[in-house]
Amino acid sequence: MATRAGAGAVVAGAAVVALLSAALALYGPPLDAVLRRAFSLHKPHSITDMENTLQLVRNIIPPLTTKKHKGQDGRIGIVGGCQEYTGAPYFAAISALKVGADLSHVFCTREAAPVIKSYSPELIVHPVLDSPSAVRDVETWLPRLHALVVGPGLGRDNVLLENVKGILEASKARDVPIIIDADGLWLIAQHPALIHGYRKAVLTPNHGEFTRLSDAVLRDLVNGSDHREAVRRLSQALGNVTVVRKGERDVMSDGEHVLECAHEGSSRRCGGQGDLMSGALGVLVHWALHASPEKTNGSSPLLLAALGACSLTRQCSHQAFQKHGRSTTTTDMIAEVGPAFRRLFET
Numbered sequence: 001m002a003t004r005a006g007a008g009a010v011v012a013g014a015a016v017v018a019l020l021s022a023a024l025a026l027y028g029p030p031l032d033a034v035l036r037r038a039f040s041l042h043k044p045h046s047i048t049d050m051e052n053t054l055q056l057v058r059n060i061i062p063p064l065t066t067k068k069h070k071g072q073d074g075r076i077g078i079v080g081g082c083q084e085y086t087g088a089p090y091f092a093a094i095s096a097l098k099v100g101a102d103l104s105h106v107f108c109t110r111e112a113a114p115v116i117k118s119y120s121p122e123l124i125v126h127p128v129l130d131s132p133s134a135v136r137d138v139e140t141w142l143p144r145l146h147a148l149v150v151g152p153g154l155g156r157d158n159v160l161l162e163n164v165k166g167i168l169e170a171s172k173a174r175d176v177p178i179i180i181d182a183d184g185l186w187l188i189a190q191h192p193a194l195i196h197g198y199r200k201a202v203l204t205p206n207h208g209e210f211t212r213l214s215d216a217v218l219r220d221l222v223n224g225s226d227h228r229e230a231v232r233r234l235s236q237a238l239g240n241v242t243v244v245r246k247g248e249r250d251v252m253s254d255g256e257h258v259l260e261c262a263h264e265g266s267s268r269r270c271g272g273q274g275d276l277m278s279g280a281l282g283v284l285v286h287w288a289l290h291a292s293p294e295k296t297n298g299s300s301p302l303l304l305a306a307l308g309a310c311s312l313t314r315q316c317s318h319q320a321f322q323k324h325g326r327s328t329t330t331t332d333m334i335a336e337v338g339p340a341f342r343r344l345f346e347t
């Protein structure tokens with residue numbers, strides 16, 4: 001049998017191709033052309049490889065059965081939401097539900113709470129983040145959460161950031177998977193030790209956030225055009241936390257393996273798409289970590305989850321853009337989560 005690392009490398013390389021094969025089935029352009037455009041690969045992979053690896057992402061998705069109780073498919077927490085930003089935590093939280101989580105909690109400031117509640121009756125909203133007891137208040141909920149998404153709409157207020165430091169420490173102590181995005185990454189750029197070496201963390205920087213993190217963490221510069229190496233180096237420097245750099249291609253690494261996703265999305269760059277991605281990732285990380293090792297077949301569960309979330313977000317973008325063109329907004333993309341999920345993972 002192949003070693004875990006060896007199997008992971010093969011699977012990881014094939015995984016990117018595999019997901020694209022789903023798109024091939026949908027849109028039908030010539031196979032080689034689509035693969036070249038979508039993923040850069042070091043060596044060709046067979047269709048069988050692709051199908052096998054697509055199956056790995058599909059494998060982590062829990063079956064819908066009549067035997068479960070509410071909560072089993074995911075209880076996700078979002079830490080964010082302040083005076084300026086109420087949309088971002090909403091986008092992340094509702095996306096988690098639309099992907100398939102059962103419960104979505106938002107931990108935000110007191111004044112953001114009624115606003116976020118008014119967007120959706122489906123979210124559970126805790127107005128605790130600016131309270132002196134914020135860390136204890138969130139800690140009470142941690143045993144009931146499967147993953148925490150920290151940062152969408154958090155803002156950069158020092159009191160809130162101090163509270164988030166405590167929430168991160170409490171989450172690590174309980175082994176809760178953590179996705180860090182947006183202003184959560186601002187905090188990590190200032191205090192990388194907060195997340196260093198925590199193997200259940202995924203960071204999801206956009207272009208600017210990646211630059212800030214690299215400047216803070218990497219001593220010597222990496223060739224700016226080599227995104228794969230830059231992401232791998234950042235992950236390594238952070239003690240192998242998984243890093244997903246969003247962009248024209250999404251590049252993700254656990255410091256060892258590197259995946260790329262260039263699944264067709266759209267040219268629309270409205271705000272909130274990253275929030276959708278981080279919420280979706282919260283659920284997929286929970287599912288991936290709970291999948292049995294035979295299901296992930298030696299690949300990193302976090303990388304499989306990241307690849308799933310990136311592909312799904314881009315598929316939502318693609319479908320929404322086909323309907324709405326330049327007027328596409330993140331709300332239109334969220335309406336596509338169900339159909340996009342089915343097309344990618346359930347066909």
Ligand SMILES: NC(=O)C1=CN([C@@H]2O[C@H](COP(=O)(O)OP(=O)(O)OC[C@H]3O[C@@H](n4cnc5c(N)ncnc54)[C@H](O)[C@@H]3O)[C@@H](O)[C@H]2O)[C@@H](O)CC1
Nearest residue numbers: 084085086087088151152153154155182183208271272275
């Ligand atoms: N509807 C909402 O509530 C949204 C809130 N968001 C939140 O907004 C917060 C900030 O995240 P962003 O990703 O927008 O980060 P930034 O506020 O750093 O960047 C926003 C935009 O301004 C540009 N920019 C930044 N500094 C600049 C400068 N000095 N001169 C010129 N341009 C500059 C950036 O390139 C980017 O296009 C986060 O909490 C995030 O989650 C976003 O997620 C978007 C949606």
Ligand SMILES: Nc1ncnc2c1ncn2[C@@H]1O[C@H](COP(=O)(O)OP(=O)(O)OP(=O)(O)O)[C@@H](O)[C@H]1O
Nearest residue numbers: 206246247248250265271272273274275277313314
């Ligand atoms: N140039 C691009 N071409 C295609 N897709 C892109 C491009 N840039 C980003 N994306 C996709 O858009 C999604 C969000 O990435 P983006 O870099 O906009 O995040 P963000 O800035 O954090 O978003 P947010 O506004 O939610 O904070 C990701 O799924 C990414 O794959």
Ligand SMILES: [Mg+2]
Nearest residue numbers: 182206274275
């Ligand atoms: Mg963002």
